[in-house]
Amino acid sequence: MNLLDGKLVSAKIKEDIKNEASAFTAKSGRKPHLVAILVGNDGGSETYVASKMRNCELVGFESTNIRYHVDVTEDELIAKIKEINQDPNIDGLIVQLPLPKHIDPEKITETIDHRKDVDGFHPINLGRMQRNLPCFIPATPYGIMLMLEHYGIDTAGKKAVVVGRSNIVGSPMSILLARNSNPGNCTVTLTHSRTANLKEEVLAADIIVAAIGRKHFVTADMVKEDAIVIDVGINREESTETKSGFKLYGDVDFEEVSKKSSWITPVPGGVGLMTIVGLLKNTLEAAKGTVYPK
Numbered sequence: 090m091n092l093l094d095g096k097l098v099s100a101k102i103k104e105d106i107k108n109e110a111s112a113f114t115a116k117s118g119r120k121p122h123l124v125a126i127l128v129g130n131d132g133g134s135e136t137y138v139a140s141k142m143r144n145c146e147l148v149g150f151e152s153t154n155i156r157y158h159v160d161v162t163e164d165e166l167i168a169k170i171k172e173i174n175q176d177p178n179i180d181g182l183i184v185q186l187p188l189p190k191h192i193d194p195e196k197i198t199e200t201i202d203h204r205k206d207v208d209g210f211h212p213i214n215l216g217r218m219q220r221n222l223p224c225f226i227p228a229t230p231y232g233i234m235l236m237l238e239h240y241g242i243d244t245a246g247k248k249a250v251v252v253g254r255s256n257i258v259g260s261p262m263s264i265l266l267a268r269n270s271n272p273g274n275c276t277v278t279l280t281h282s283r284t285a286n287l288k289e290e291v292l293a294a295d296i297i298v299a300a301i302g303r304k305h306f307v308t309a310d311m312v313k314e315d316a317i318v319i320d321v322g323i324n325r326e327e328s329t330e331t332k333s334g335f336k337l338y339g340d341v342d343f344e345e346v347s348k349k350s351s352w353i354t355p356v357p358g359g360v361g362l363m364t365i366v367g368l369l370k371n372t373l374e375a376a377k378g379t380v381y382p383k
């Protein structure tokens with residue numbers, strides 16, 4: 090078993106981002122600037138946004154967290170997004186998901202100017218990604234691709250099985266792995282809650298991406314010998330063992346699956362840290378205008 094070490098890889102890439110941010114600031118007289126909008130008090134979302142803001146500071150970006158009460162109207166939120174779209178001192182904007190039920194996430198996503206959509210959720214970015222054109226790639230799939238690239242893992246011709254078809258991870262991941270690029274060139278199966286014979290599908294995989302959101306869903310009996318296993322799960326459970334009062338569990342039963350896999354990401358210390366790197370890279374590219382020239 091070899092570890093795909095998110096701690097090591099994210100630290101290295103963040104160092105590069107920090108140097109590039111410093112060069113950008115010296116040239117332009119301002120820092121790359123990310124704004125994150127957070128609605129309500131979901132504990133997980135609060136933790137993730139705080140981590141995104143902290144990491145911005147660490148690499149020399151400016152970061153602004155705009156918070157709204159859970160009762161904020163869709164119109165209020167849309168008005169704020171339109172204001173940010175027009176602000177030349179803001180490079181990237183993310184609205185943390187999930188949103189309360191009375192707000193349509195599709196409408197919010199489409200209101201964000203695609204040139205500031207550093208989450209890569211806007212249909213323009215999604216379409217451009219599918220066509221292999223310059224775009225913002227969703228942070229988690231982007232981070233996973235950077236991880237595969239860092240370890241020089243040869244994915245071409247491999248059978249990849251993605252478990253979970255979310256807009257945030259599973260669906261874009263399936264597109265990226267199938268693209269004619271490196272990493273990429275996989276034969277991809279995108280599985281979901283209506284997949285027949287899920288276990289057989291996963292058992293046939295050379296590369297498994299588990300993005301279901303269920304603790305230890307992927308067990309050793311579902312994994313082929315020497316498979317590459319990417320665990321996207323961040324399942325939080327209350328715990329007295331940790332300082333934060335929560336313990337994180339992956340979608341993969343690491344202890345058993347790691348005995349069979351050739352490469353595997355741990356939780357924590359794997360994909361979660363790479364997601365931050367994906368977001369930071371997109372924000373830097375938004376500031377520099379390398380994806381969409383300013």
Ligand code: GUN
Pocket residue numbers: 183184185186187208228229257
């Ligand atoms: N919720 C879970 N993951 C993400 C993400 O990558 N971006 C946003 N905006 N919300 C999320």
